[in-house]
Amino acid sequence: MSQPLQGVTVVVTRPLAQAAGLAAMIEAAGGEAVVFPVLEIGPAEDPAPLAAAIDALDDYAFAVFVSPNAVAYSVPEILARRAWPAGLRPVAVGGATVAALAQHGIGPTIAPSLRFDSEALLELPELQAAAVASKRVAVFRGNGGRELLADTLRERGARVDFIACYQRTTPAGGSASLKDLWDSGCFDAVALSSSEGLRNLWEMLDAEDRERLAETPLFVPHARIAEAAHALGLTNTILTDPADAGIIAGLCAHPWR
Incomplete structure (x- = not known):
């Protein structure tokens, strides 16, 4: 079985109840999914x-x-x-x-x-x-x-x-777990599914982590989200086809190494 995401860790930012599908796709492709909700429903x-x-x-x-x-x-x-x-x-x-x-x-x-x-x-x-x-x-x-x-x-x-x-709503607890991952060099990309989620993530980060986010590949399934990311200076943004299927296809096609 092809494992295009072998050795790749992706932060999945969907609400907790909706994150399992994309996380399972990432893991089926050989990657590791870290669920970090930026929206609570x-x-x-x-x-x-x-x-x-x-x-x-x-x-x-x-x-x-x-x-x-x-x-x-x-x-x-x-x-x-x-x-x-x-x-x-x-x-x-x-x-x-x-x-x-x-x-x-x-x-x-x-x-x-x-x-x-x-x-x-x-x-x-x-x-x-x-x-x-x-x-x-x-x-x-x-x-x-x-x-x-x-x-x-x-x-x-x-x-x-x-x-x-x-x-x-924005989840309580801030970005401490995300900061820990950055500090340990343990993730490679972020998958974001909404402009509101992007805004919440941005507000959760301090200045240092916003700079880190700008260096991290950001996979988004709609042009509106990509435009919002570019407006924040996040130019390492990859626009994929729609929905989780589009995100996983974009992740698998990306030249990771």
Whole structure:
């Protein structure tokens, strides 16, 4: 079996509950994965918006889920209280979210097949003005996030409601374990999956470790994350194909020695 990551240690920064997949891919390729979450995911502080959305679910034509977390923190609550409305079309930004919905028996799902972002979603014929004008759209997401999807759908005549069903926070405890790895020369790369995760990591580091990060290959699966990294002076950034599959492909193709 090919071991392209033999002797390579990669820091996986996904939230703890979502890090296992990429970590297993790294180890299957002969590398070592160090899980260092830069985001923590938990239920929304205020459950009222989700409860209200569940009560009004029959009024919506589309339910957009921005991530597997959005599914995990809303769909079980929905299905515990009621059946999924027959006329409600599920929409997902990426394949992992489609799979998460399917695990609950929800589908077929409107989703892009090549790029996994709001821009790709908005290119789909099912979300053009002729299809969404005067329709209500529920967007299940975490606290905050990009406004592009809602703004564009509103321009196309839709009525859009955000439902914050989970929250993202910076883990407590700082970067001591990461500093220990740097001091011992025990890791070779960082894999980052979101711009917010990059910002959190940057804020967790002191000036010395920010310089170290700038010298460390940073593997990211979206151009937006790469742009944010470059803005911070992190020019040793490798843009990969989308999702964990893209990250592992980029890691395996990199000339490590």
